[in-house]
Amino acid sequence: MTTIAERAAVAAGRADTPVGPGEDAPPAEDYAPAPDPMADYEPGEDDPDMVPVHIAWLRVRKDVRAIAKGEQYNGGGTRFNFRGVDTVVNTFGPVTLKHGINIFPVGIEAEHRDTTTSKGNKMRECTVTVSWMVMGPKGDTLPTLLKTRGEALDSADKGTAKAQSVALRVLLLTGGLTPTHDKDPDASHVDRGEAPVRPAVQYLDEITHPQTSAGRLRQIHYELRQTNQLGVLLTNEVGDEERAGDLVVRIGKERAAGGAQ
Structure with a gap:
């Protein structure tokens, strides 16, 4: 019979597991600490620094710095500049690889509905909520999953994939606090004068x-x-x-x- 103090010491790893009469001692490996997956790691020439995930993500942000709104939509009487999915991923992809950052979608919630365009074409609308896990070079992850939403329309079967791509763009731009470095529209001020009178x-x-x-x-x-x-x-x-x-x-x-x- 063991005392409460002895059992607490065993649970805390400060003493051997007590063995009762007629019992065999458990194998020593059952109480050995879990092996460190990085114990035998030898960094290669191009491998990232083995830093915590939040440091690696900060380095990604420092390298990306800004992404301008270099693409333009012009249709249906509407025109605006934007940062496309491919532009954002092409910018972040090599930099995250350099610093050992991996981004995984670990949960996807999708909603679909049928809709019609102003010209009467049938479309499928998809809205997704994606949970992302950001992992660093040492295998550690950010303390919470990051969630972003994306919407897309498609006439075939690509709506869900498009919506996930939009959600990824939102994650990279918001998680990276990525500025555009575009001129602030409030930076300039024009005083309107009276139009000249035509004689x-x-x-x-x-x-x-x-x-x-x-x-x-x-x-x-x-x-x-x-x-x-x-x-x-x-x-x-x-x-x-x-x-x-x-x-x-x-x-x-x-x-x-x-x-x-």
């Missing part, structure tokens, strides 16, 4: 031109009223002075009457 005399040729439509004449009359120039005297087509507003109205009526004949 009434500059409308004269357009008013008297036979190809000026009735709609354009109405627009000219509106512009002259907005700038308080309806009463400005202009030299009409027969050499007489006529107020700008009256000139526009008269010519508009003459053309309307001529078109009705």
Whole structure:
């Protein structure tokens, strides 16, 4: 019979396991510490430094520094710059290899739904939530799994793969705090001034031109009223002075009457 103190000492590794009457002692290897997988490791010429994972990831960030928004989407009346999946992976891939960082997807939750584009094409929408494990050169990992989401549309069977690629891009850019080094849109300031007023005399040729439509004449009359120039005297087509507003109205009526004949 052993005492509580003796059993606690055995559990803590400070004493041999007690053996009762008629019992055989357990093999010594059952209590040997687990072998260190790096014990016989000999670094090669191109192998990464054996540093903790958080140090290796910091070195990755230092080498990547920034990724500019060098690609442009221009379609459907929308245009914007972005950092594509291939650009991000091509940047991070060699650097993570250099510093011994491995990134594994260890959990994927996917949601799918059928949808239709504005042109009536059938599409499959996929949204994924991916849990990532980031492992360092010594085999240690970051203390928590990192989760990112990605969305994608596809007309065939590639939606899930596309969504996972987007989730990987989000992980690398957010986990790497990767800046663009683009100019801040708030860095420049433009003071808007008043648009210069077009003098009434500059409308004269357009008013008297036979190809000026009735709609354009109405627009000219509106512009002259907005700038308080309806009463400005202009030299009409027969050499007489006529107020700008009256000139526009008269010519508009003459053309309307001529078109009705």
